Amino acid sequence: VYFVEDGNVYTQRDLGRHIADALGVRALALPVPIGAVSLVAAATELYGKLTDKAVMLTRDKVNELKQPYIVCASDEIRNDLGWAPKVTFPEGAKITADWYRQHGWL
Numbered sequence: 001v002y003f004v005e006d007g008n009v010y011t012q013r014d015l016g017r018h019i020a021d022a023l024g025v026r027a028l029a030l031p032v033p034i035g036a037v038s039l040v041a042a043a044t045e046l047y048g049k050l051t052d053k054a055v056m057l058t059r060d061k062v063n064e065l066k067q068p069y070i071v072c073a074s075d076e077i078r079n080d081l082g083w084a085p086k087v088t089f090p091e092g093a094k095i096t097a098d099w100y101r102q103h104g105w106l
Helices: 012-023 034-051 059-065 075-081 089-102
Strands: none
Touching: 012 089, 034 059
């Protein structure tokens, strides 16, 4: 498994903005206390255990969301396979959103 990235640094807020732009929508960032999010995550985990269903919001996911950056380095794929990015994240988000629309996923 390799990480791929375009060589630029993006905050989670940047990623959200680029995805919103690609979708043609306005992103709304609502500040929510992390303690409240953690409490909801614990409740969803309990729900998942009781119903034997997978849940998306977990305490591990909350720990990821608390980080200002997600670090991905493509050094291995560049060295092993000679891979290089052909598009930036914003371009890739737009291409993906367009594909989703064409295939009825959006």
